[in-house]
Amino acid sequence: MERGRAITPLCEISITPIAAESLGVRSMCTLVKTPDLSILLDAGVSLCPYRFGLPPHPVEFETIAELRRSMAEAADKAQVVTISHYHFDHHTPSFEDWLVNWTQANETARQIYQNKIVLLKHPREKINPSQRQRAWMFQKTGGKYAKKLTIADNKAFDFGNTRIRFSEPVAHGSEHSGLGWVIMAIVEYAEEKFMFAPDVQGPMSDYTSELIQAAQPTVIMLGGPPFYLEGTKVDVNQLDLGLKNLENIVKQVPVVILEHHALRDELWRNKTARVYEAAEKFGHSIMTAAEFRGNENRFLEYKRAKLFENFPTSLDFTQWTKTLNSQKVAKPPL
Numbered sequence: 001m002e003r004g005r006a007i008t009p010l011c012e013i014s015i016t017p018i019a020a021e022s023l024g025v026r027s028m029c030t031l032v033k034t035p036d037l038s039i040l041l042d043a044g045v046s047l048c049p050y051r052f053g054l055p056p057h058p059v060e061f062e063t064i065a066e067l068r069r070s071m072a073e074a075a076d077k078a079q080v081v082t083i084s085h086y087h088f089d090h091h092t093p094s095f096e097d098w099l100v101n102w103t104q105a106n107e108t109a110r111q112i113y114q115n116k117i118v119l120l121k122h123p124r125e126k127i128n129p130s131q132r133q134r135a136w137m138f139q140k141t142g143g144k145y146a147k148k149l150t151i152a153d154n155k156a157f158d159f160g161n162t163r164i165r166f167s168e169p170v171a172h173g174s175e176h177s178g179l180g181w182v183i184m185a186i187v188e189y190a191e192e193k194f195m196f197a198p199d200v201q202g203p204m205s206d207y208t209s210e211l212i213q214a215a216q217p218t219v220i221m222l223g224g225p226p227f228y229l230e231g232t233k234v235d236v237n238q239l240d241l242g243l244k245n246l247e248n249i250v251k252q253v254p255v256v257i258l259e260h261h262a263l264r265d266e267l268w269r270n271k272t273a274r275v276y277e278a279a280e281k282f283g284h285s286i287m288t289a290a291e292f293r294g295n296e297n298r299f300l301e302y303k304r305a306k307l308f309e310n311f312p313t314s315l316d317f318t319q320w321t322k323t324l325n326s327q328k329v330a331k332p333p334l
Contacts, residue, residue, distance in 0.1 A: 006255075006285070006292045006293075008218075009192075009218050010218055010219055012035060013034055013194050014032065014033040015194055015292070016031045017221070017259075017289035018043075018070050019045045019070070019071060020289035021263035021288075021289075022263055022288035022299065023290050024060065024299070024300040025045050025047060025064050025067055026046040026089040026301070027044060027046065027090075028199075029043050029074075030042070030196065030221060030289075032187050034162040035161070035162075035189065036161055037080060037159045037160070039082065039164065040074055040080070041081075041082050041198075042090040042091065043074075043075060043083075043091065044089045044090040045089060046089040046100050047301075049324075051301055055099070057300070058317055059300060059307055059311065060300050060304070061334055062334055072111040079116065080164070081112060081116045081119075082118070082119045082185055083120040083121055083138075084121060084185070084199070085172065086121070086123075086134040087199070090199070091134075092112045093134070094138075094141035097329075098331040113145045114145040115146070116147055117146070117150065118143065119150050119152040119157065120135075121151075123138075123139060127169075128180035130180075153166060153168060154169075154183075161190070162188070163187075164185060165185070166184065166185050167185075168183070170200060170203070170211065171208060172199050173201035173202075173234075174201070174204040182198055184197045184212070186215055192218050193216065193218050194217060194221075195212065195217035195219070195221070197220060198221075198223050198260065200212075200222060201242055202239075202241065203222075203246075204238045205245075206245065208245075209249065212249055218254060220255070222256060224246060224261060225238075225242035226239075226264070227261075227262060227264075227265035227268055228264040228265040250284055250286055251279070251281075251284070253284065255286075256286045256287075257287060258275075258286055258287070259288060265302060266303075316333040317333055320332050
């Protein structure tokens with residue numbers, strides 16, 4: 001159900017979330033337009049291959065297929081595409097994969113990167129081994145379609161009166177996380193600033209929080225704490241730090257779009273209650289990407305078990321799930 005688009009203090013910078021957790025998939029892909037150009041931030045989208053011991057439900061596959069089409073349409077409008085880091089929900093790979101990334105070999109990545117200026121995280125510095133390998137592969141495959149590949153870490157790029165600034169690499173979550181580093185982006189036009197802080201997980205780093213607050217954005221889209229990993233991969237103290245830093249950010253930034261890891265937990269809204277209260281006290285807004293677009297939230301991943309319970313799958317789909325351990329998984333029957 002579509003509602004009115006959120007009112008923001010931005011006039012010259014237009015922000016359109018393309019894919020996100022609140023839209024039903026793992027992603028933070030966003031189209032940003034200024035009077036000078038259009039920028040597609042982190043053009044990747046994924047599904048969790050197993051959650052609650054279940055593969056994605058057909059509704060999730062239908063959603064990722066729809067959002068892949070929307071991403072290709074957004075890429076048609078963009079002159080610049082960014083890659084903050086090399087996880088597949090933040091850039092599009094070139095291999096065929098119908099389970100996680102919904103990609104056709106070569107073609108899906110070509111639609112995104114062909115003839116684009118790609119501003120990307122350094123493929124060899126401040127990067128963990130798995131992402132270094134993915135970065136190398138991207139340069140050999142999807143990146144070959146680009147007009148230009150340019151390392152963006154701690155650099156600024158001017159396009160007319162639009163400036164795109166990138167941070168130094170910051171932690172993907174806590175300071176000593178094994179998940180590597182990401183680069184944050186700020187799109188500036190006149191006195192307006194939109195900041196894009198993917199996968200900072202709160203941030204769960206005081207240093208990252210300081211960088212965000214020093215940037216003084218008008219609007220920020222930010223990845224929140226990964227509550228769904230509490231007690232397994234993330235310590236409760238790290239989550240508390242992420243909430244504390246997020247609370248400080250919402251006090252300063254007029255509009256915060258909260259997304260990504262935080263929204264994979266069914267109780268995310270209760271767990272961020274103090275953040276919402278802080279924003280309200282300062283007259284600021286906090287919302288999901290779906291709410292920013294004027295849509296209802298569509299949390300599919302944490303509702304997966306209920307989807308299978310409430311919407312039984314076809315015999316063909318059930319048979320297809322039995323092939324998931326094979327080396328190559330065919331496109332699911334929907």
